[in-house]
Amino acid sequence: MQPARDWFPPSVPAAVFVRPVPVMHHRRLRLFPIGLVAGLVLLFPHTGSAQTGEQDTLARTALALSARQINVSYDSTLRADDPASRAVLDAATGEAAEIHLGRLEGNRALRIGPLGPEAGDDPPRSGPDHELWLARSGSTWVLDARPIPAEEDDEAESGTETDDADEPEAEPLEPVQIPLTHVVRPDDTSDTPLVTLVPSGDDSGELMLLWGEHYWSADFEFIELARRPRPERTSNIGPASSLTRDSDTSARWRGARLGTRNETVVATPTGETIQVLFQKELGTDHRDFAALESTADGEIVELSGGAAIRLRSEVSLRSGDTLIPTENLAPNFPGSYALWLQAVGDGWRLVFNHEADSWGTQHDPAFDAAEIDLTHVHGGATTDRPLQAYWVPRRPGEVGLVIHWGQHTWTTDFTIEN
Amino acid sequence: MRIRIRPLVVLTAMAVLTVLAAPVDALANNEADVTYYRDVLPIIQNNCQTCHREDDLNLGGVIAPMSFMSYAETRPWARAIARKVEAREMPPWFASGPKDVFSNERGLTDEEIGTLVRWVEAGAPAGETADAPEPHQFVENTSGGWSLGTPDFVFKLDEPYFIDDEVYDLNISFFKTLTETELPDDVWVRGWEFKTGAGSVAHHMCGFLRAPDPDVDAGAAAEKGAAAAGQLLTCIAEGAEAVMLPDGYGLRLEAGSTITYNMHFHKLPGEGSGVTTQPEIAFFVENRPVTHRVINDSIGNTGFELPPGVDNYRIGASRTLEKDTYVLTYWPHGHLRTKAARYTATYPDGREELLLDVPGYDQGWQETYKLKEPKLMPKGTRIDVSQWYDNSPQRAARYDFDPNLTPGHGPRTDDEMALGFIGYAVEIDAESTEGEN
Numbered sequence: 073m074q075p076a077r078d079w080f081p082p083s084v085p086a087a088v089f090v091r092p093v094p095v096m097h098h099r100r101l102r103l104f105p106i107g108l109v110a111g112l113v114l115l116f117p118h119t120g121s122a123q124t125g126e127q128d129t130l131a132r133t134a135l136a137l138s139a140r141q142i143n144v145s146y147d148s149t150l151r152a153d154d155p156a157s158r159a160v161l162d163a164a165t166g167e168a169a170e171i172h173l174g175r176l177e178g179n180r181a182l183r184i185g186p187l188g189p190e191a192g193d194d195p196p197r198s199g200p201d202h203e204l205w206l207a208r209s210g211s212t213w214v215l216d217a218r219p220i221p222a223e224e225d226d227e228a229e230s231g232t233e234t235d236d237a238d239e240p241e242a243e244p245l246e247p248v249q250i251p252l253t254h255v256v257r258p259d260d261t262s263d264t265p266l267v268t269l270v271p272s273g274d275d276s277g278e279l280m281l282l283w284g285e286h287y288w289s290a291d292f293e294f295i296e297l298a299r300r301p302r303p304e305r306t307s308n309i310g311p312a313s314s315l316t317r318d319s320d321t322s323a324r325w326r327g328a329r330l331g332t333r334n335e336t337v338v339a340t341p342t343g344e345t346i347q348v349l350f351q352k353e354l355g356t357d358h359r360d361f362a363a364l365e366s367t368a369d370g371e372i373v374e375l376s377g378g379a380a381i382r383l384r385s386e387v388s389l390r391s392g393d394t395l396i397p398t399e400n401l402a403p404n405f406p407g408s409y410a411l412w413l414q415a416v417g418d419g420w421r422l423v424f425n426h427e428a429d430s431w432g433t434q435h436d437p438a439f440d441a442a443e444i445d446l447t448h449v450h451g452g453a454t455t456d457r458p459l460q461a462y463w464v465p466r467r468p469g470e471v472g473l474v475i476h477w478g479q480h481t482w483t484t485d486f487t488i489e490n
Numbered sequence: 491m492r493i494r495i496r497p498l499v500v501l502t503a504m505a506v507l508t509v510l511a512a513p514v515d516a517l518a519n520n521e522a523d524v525t526y527y528r529d530v531l532p533i534i535q536n537n538c539q540t541c542h543r544e545d546d547l548n549l550g551g552v553i554a555p556m557s558f559m560s561y562a563e564t565r566p567w568a569r570a571i572a573r574k575v576e577a578r579e580m581p582p583w584f585a586s587g588p589k590d591v592f593s594n595e596r597g598l599t600d601e602e603i604g605t606l607v608r609w610v611e612a613g614a615p616a617g618e619t620a621d622a623p624e625p626h627q628f629v630e631n632t633s634g635g636w637s638l639g640t641p642d643f644v645f646k647l648d649e650p651y652f653i654d655d656e657v658y659d660l661n662i663s664f665f666k667t668l669t670e671t672e673l674p675d676d677v678w679v680r681g682w683e684f685k686t687g688a689g690s691v692a693h694h695m696c697g698f699l700r701a702p703d704p705d706v707d708a709g710a711a712a713e714k715g716a717a718a719a720g721q722l723l724t725c726i727a728e729g730a731e732a733v734m735l736p737d738g739y740g741l742r743l744e745a746g747s748t749i750t751y752n753m754h755f756h757k758l759p760g761e762g763s764g765v766t767t768q769p770e771i772a773f774f775v776e777n778r779p780v781t782h783r784v785i786n787d788s789i790g791n792t793g794f795e796l797p798p799g800v801d802n803y804r805i806g807a808s809r810t811l812e813k814d815t816y817v818l819t820y821w822p823h824g825h826l827r828t829k830a831a832r833y834t835a836t837y838p839d840g841r842e843e844l845l846l847d848v849p850g851y852d853q854g855w856q857e858t859y860k861l862k863e864p865k866l867m868p869k870g871t872r873i874d875v876s877q878w879y880d881n882s883p884q885r886a887a888r889y890d891f892d893p894n895l896t897p898g899h900g901p902r903t904d905d906e907m908a909l910g911f912i913g914y915a916v917e918i919d920a921e922s923t924e925g926e927n
Contacts (some may be wrong), residue, residue, distance in 0.1 A: 325898025
């Protein structure tokens with residue numbers, strides 16, 4: 073199996089701490105040579121355990137909207153009934169407490185709660201890389217986001233000259249508390265924390281955390297940042313890229329991919345990724361949505377305005393008796409499928425097709441691989457939701473796929489085959 | 491990659507020549523019923539010499555590795571010519587259908603093929619020079635090297651650029667904002683032609699026009715490269731030709747526009763391999779009334795991931811026309827792994843039509859398929875483009891790429907593309923916006 077790549081930052085050693093709040097001492101951060109390169113690094117972070125061969129206990133989830141990414145990695149070994157966890161989760165204790173949950177990383181344009189830039193701000197020198205602590209004080213819950221010291225320190229201290237050498241040193245970053253809405257759901261529990269990143273618009277989404285019988289959420293969005301002024305130029309050399317035969321251009325491929333698609337990815341603690349790509353900006357005002365509303369029995373939903381939804385999974389997935397295997401296109405290659413919605417009687421079906429890079433008008437049943445029934449709900453307050461697809465971790469070893477469009481919601485669950 | 495295989499073609503052909511030249515010499519005579527000057531030269535003039543001229547002219551389609559401008563130049567290749575025309579590999583035309591709709595369709599009749607074959611079987615005799623037709627007059631011989639004639643404007647990059655010896659694969663955009671002296675007034679243009687100025691080192695050259703916009707800083711936009719370069723004029727690559735629009739069709743060239751010269755150079759690095767380039771774009775003004783505004787665009791899929799080792803993988807793209815559209819050209823574009831391409835139309839009434847089928851795509855021949863007449867496609871017509879890819883070790887051995895890679899969309903020759911370029915026009919009176927679909 074080809075290694076996972078590109079989606080997630082390096083592994084963060086899992087650590088569970090419970091301690092009173094607020095007790096924090098921060099290194100003074102020295103943020104150096106970032107600029108455009110930082111944006112690319114954040115947009116195309118290196119994979120963690122799967123690349124290094126190491127294993128950790130972190131589960132990961134990522135969402136890219138308009139090529140801007142938010143990543144959350146979190147400790148999958150935390151148990152709700154552990155004493156350390158109960159000290160936080162059990163409201164009966166009454167004391168303020170916190171527990172280290174994981175890490176938040178993402179694009180510089182990410183704003184979540186008070187963390188991140190505001191519209192029109194100059195681009196920050198770095199993305200919102202923070203350790204996340206789930207903290208409670210009475211009935212108030214927050215994600216305490218604590219800046220991660222920049223790795224560029226070593227380079228800076230070694231005297232390496234950078235493009236930003238003349239820029240003033242960045243102010244040290246302070247921890248930020250991200251307010252969480254909180255509800256208790258006794259009927260929907262999880263012994264381990266489960267984080268879902270739900271797209272809600274073309275540039276916005278919601279971070280959801282389920283743990284124990286608690287359910288928290290926080291909205292986030294990607295801000296339109298001010299553009300840096302550029303010198304007036306009227307002729308000659310513009311951008312250039314010189315590559316060799318051996319140049320690794322996978323980041324460019326990914327950049328091109330995210331130029332037109334949005335993406336959600338989840339990764340197992342052993343690093344295998346499950347990805348879904350969907351065309352961005354396919355709103356309910358698009359003719360394809362009107363066509364969806366009149367889909368006849370047996371018909372496939374076509375997307376003239378975008379490519380077919382694309383699944384790429386480094387693990388085989390099972391839905392009931394139906395196996396969606398890896399290596400369907402090539403040995404040692406992730407399972408790659410186009411996903412098609414099909415109206416069947418009063419319900420809906422998800423069709424997996426081997427032509428993973430078909431356009432949304434080009435379903436060829438000769439290449440169908442499998443089909444599974446979908447749960448479908450039509451309704452809700454939000455009527456103009458664009459086409460979206462994302463993964464919901466259900467519990468260890470299980471993941472759900474959710475597809476939204478307008479008031480339609482289709483869901484199905486899979487178990488991860490090892 | 492044709493640039494890389496061209497020496498191989500030449501060597502192979504020379505080997506064929508070495509083996510076969512002697513028998514041809516032995517058979518040559520001037521008494522045969524088929525002679526070069528009387529029977530063969532007219533065919534070669536009409537079908538071969540457009541490309542088979544002195545090397546490195548680097549005009550639109552002039553990429554042939556040998557010249558057929560004289561008997562002496564042609565005769566050594568006689569058996570190779572017979573073999574290629576019998577196999578219908580020459581003159582090159584890669585579309586299997588539709589037939590008789592493209593103005594630049596190449597091909598020989600059965601009678602012409604028979605003439606060439608009989609000529610070779612007779613020993614490739616020269617015949618009498620008095621039987622020869624008048625030499626073909628190429629427009630570029632009297633127009634400063636431009637195949638469409640003498641242009642009204644030529645915009646050359648202000649300064650030359652040196653492609654270093656170390657360069658293997660370079661994508662670079664140059665830009666130039668037209669001064670009032672260079673273009674004082676807005677004009678309609680009906681033709682344009684490129685010169686890369688870099689010979690066979692140029693893999694492609696794309697030209698873009700961006701009209702002046704007080705809200706857009708010219709330099710900032712240009713620095714973004716092709717993504718912000720505005721209206722695509724066209725791209726040329728090996729085998730591509732210059733563009734001249736039908737009567738009444740035009741593209742608006744506004745005073746103060748910024749031209750982007752998006753260049754892709756590809757060569758083997760090494761001492762002395764460096765080349766100086768100073769690309770040029772020539773424009774031919776349309777002074778007659780223009781009724782249709784021309785737009786060049788691509789129907790593309792940039793989100794793909796080509797699996798390793800597979801030999802038949804389809805990547806698709808589609809566009810539904812937002813208004814009545816007159817289609818002028820198709821140009822399927824892919825790289826080393828691209829093996830076939832197809833355009834189809836699905837009309838609002840459900841009827842389907844094959845627009846272009848290229849079952850044997852070769853990136854060394856970047857053919858633009860030009861319709862004889864603009865083809866009206868009504869609003870709501872869907873154009874689907876499919877391209878098939880061969881990432882197998884067998885093709886890799888032929889085209890020199892790594893079949894274990896899983897390429898996505900990228901500019902390097904070793905990357906891939908799945909773009910179906912299309913040139914089209916909309917009636918100016920019918921335009922509600924900029925005329926784009």
